[in-house]
Amino acid sequence: MTSVQNLIKRLFPHKIITHRLSDLHNQLLQQSIDKNDIFLSIEKENKSRQFCCLSIEELLRLFECCPTTERTLYESISINKPVRTYIDFEYLIDKNLNIQNHYIGPMCCLKVLYYFLNAPDDTINTVERYTENILKQFLVLEASTTEKISYHFINVNPSILFESISSLGIFIKAIIRFLLLAIVKHKCAMFNMDIPIEQFNNASNLINQLAPFIHTLRNHCRQCNTSIPYVSIADIAYLLVQNRGNEWTLAIDTNVYSKNQQFRLFNCVKYGKNNPLVPSTTFPFHYQLEYSSHNLLKKSLITFMEDDHIPKVYLNGDKFDINLSSISNRITTFSYNLININLTNQHIIPLTFSKPSTNVSKSRTPQNLIHFNKINHLNSSVKDIQLFLNFVENIVTSEPSYQGYVHTCVRGIYNKDLLFFNIAEKLHEHELATKYPPFDPLKFEQFFVNFRTTDSTLIHLIDQIKSSTVFTLDTESILIPYQLNKPALIQFQIILSESFSSVVLIEMCHLPRAYEHTLTLVKQFFQTLFNADKNIFIWGDSRELHNFCSYNLFTCDQLDLCNPIDLQNEFKTHWNKQHPHQPTTSASINYSELACELSQWLDKCRTTSSFDIGLDRTLYHFNSAEIEHYQSLIRYAVYDFLSMQQIILKLKLIEHQESNINPSNEIITATLNDLTDMARDDDQHDLPTTNNFEPISPADIQADSTPKRQQTLTKAERRPIHNRTSILKQRKRYYKNEIIISNIDRRFTIKQIKGIIKSYSVPYSAVKFSTSSTTRKQSVHIGIRSPSQLNDYQHQIDHLFTTSHYNRFINHQQTYRSSSKR
Secondary structure, three states: OOHHHHHHHHHOOOOOOEOOHHHHHHHHOOOOOOOOOEEEEEEOHHHOEEEEEEOHHHHHHHHHHOOHHHOOEEEEEOOOOOEOOEEEEEEEOOOOOOOOOOOHHHHHHHHHHHHHHOOOOOOOOOHHHHHHHHHHHEEEEEOOOOOEEEEEEEEOOOOOEEOOHHHHHHHHHHHHHHHHHHHHHOOOOOOOOOOOHHHOOOHHHHHHHHHHHHHHHHHHOOOOEOOOOOOEHHHHHOOEEEOOOOOEEEOEOHHHHOOOEEEEOOOOOOOOOOOOOEEOOOOOOOOHHHOOHHHHHHHHOOOOOOOOOOOEEEEEOOEEEEEOOOOOOHHHHHOOHHHHHHHHHOOOOHHHOOOOOOOOOOOOOHHHOOOHHHOOOOOOOOOOHHHHHHHHHHHHOOOOOOOEEEEEEEEOOOOOOOEEEEEEEOOHHHHHHHHOOEOOOOEEEEEEEOOOOOHHHHHHHHHHHHHOOEEEEEEEEEOOOOOOOEEEEEEEEEEOOOOEEEEEEEEHHHOOOOOOHHHHHHHHHHHHHOOOOOEEEEOOOHHHHHHHHHHOOOOHHHHHHOEEEEHHHHHHHHHHHHOOOOOOOOOOOOHHHHHHHHOOEOOOOOOOOOOOOOOOOOOOOOOHHHHHHHHHHHHHHHHHHHHHHHHHHHHOOOOOOOOOOEEEOOOOOOOHHHHHHHHOOOOOOOOOOOOOEEEEEOOEOOOOOOOEEEOOOOHHHHHHHHHHHHHHHHHHHHOOOEEEEOOOOOOOOHHHHHHHHHHOOOOEEEEEEEEOOOOOOEEEEEEEOOHHHHHHHHHHHOOOOOHHHHHHHHHHHHHHHHHHHO
């Protein structure tokens, strides 16, 4: 648990902290919460998050008690709450070296926002006064470094709000389209481009068309003015930047308007970083000196509104409108502001709101029609679904020979503007599920490889690889719209005999740290595997493994050494021989063919799930609902490639094989090198580790019994291994109840810390240092013998071992020594 989580628990003992935002919402439904309560996201190691809800008074108190370097806090923006206008503006410096003045783009963005969010004011006739008005309304927070320009623009004194984050997102995208078209339509001596604008309703297409001219626009179009006061075409061109892949994109991040978006709080940091989001000195807020830090925090919150009488912009059909019901003098105050709202409406992409065509074939007979109102899986509450449902239904039922239906519809995870319709063939899956029994795998035991995996488990698996020559391998990746899939999971099977195997799930997003010995063993695992004498069956092209080389566990050269066998091709050849009347000619195999061949049905509904969330139960704490979901993901991931083993046996692609690793009552838990390393450190003890040597049976994929294996070793070889096992068990007991004190002074020694703990009468069992791989800060772990008084002991000593404490400690020691000499 992070320091900020500990602090929340200490300050507000009854507050709920959950691993998922939906769980927090569900639990708060039974409580009365204020509309201005703030939903917080707490960033932890590995980019994972936890969630809680605080009142504004509780949040201010938390800020008072929590150091800036430990405030890894974000505001979780509800999709149903009114929001202020905000912008996330950032780009990489080394990818945009031709930008000499890094203030042009941010200032242009502020001017554009001010223009669209306020009524025209003819009294402002200089750029200085215009800028002054902007900085009275917008708070600019900055977290720029030598590597990246990073600003947050927040409309802290707004004239209008937005009814929801999605409305704001569409509004910002309409403004962006207005700016891009302003560039395209303008003509000058240096730029005269003819683009059929109707073909480029999408911002990405417009940016791609403008990319070759961006440097020209910046350098030669400074006098080409726009309808926005004091904004030139050259200024707008500074909003277009290059990303890590050297592709042109926007410095304005439009992904921050998605559902349950998390926006970093004022004066907070990202985990492992030390660049808090603070008020910009380049764009100083006009009232900054008049506001305390607490007031600036209140002002910067996106969903916290002290004044509820501000008009709100909302989507009325396919255009924006303003709800003026909360103010008294509507006409005089906002009559001009509607001009700029209407200007924005002209640049909302029409296709977003258009009704689907109903011009479809009339040749279908009534008995061929599908009754869509009987679909139980379809969530009609998904926004915009009704706009497209008829259109999609007409497509999937237009061909009489194919009877399709809309099975589910969900909004995109990363791009919330996308709707994903899951189309299924009518009754086909149901027919297979009723015709064949569910998949029944052969016996296996399951292992996870992640940062919790012990060295002994990896040594055991390496020995199994050495003893076998036949393996199956599969991978799972995460679908990311408009980007390459993210490699997430490697599933690996060591076939020890025809009826027994070991299954290994390698969680690529939860690997050990680079400096840990465990990672070296993971690399050795792959080095042992990828050899010419190993037959590795893969379903499809082995090149999919090349995407996983980015994790540096193995190289493309190592992959070239192994002997991959495309099982899909083998099965296709076999199927065509056995079923010449219905050959398979497509690139992939239909699952009905596999079901027919195995006489078993494997459910594939989890194919596109999030396999990067950490499947091992020992990684994080899960509630019962989460455990059930994770078990279903594990079951799919394991069964998906265990079916390959049965296909291999069915096609008789391997000879009879028995492993030379025999069951035993003791696990191999260490090597002689481990024992040598351990002997060097008499005082320090390992942190408790979790042995995820986890056997699985077909009946219970999460069984807790642990069959253990061992190579045939001599008595002399087993003795140090037995000793190591005993010591590891002892250390695990030592740290069963522990106190962790973070960010201690590195000059303290173990001996000094033990002496100080004794002086406070705290009964300890062991003491150990650890260093964060991200912040490089040192922590001390203290095993406590009396768990019932753990909280009391923590309050006694959690303020110790800081730099100021070390200085006092040394001065006291020196004073004591000098006085004893007299």
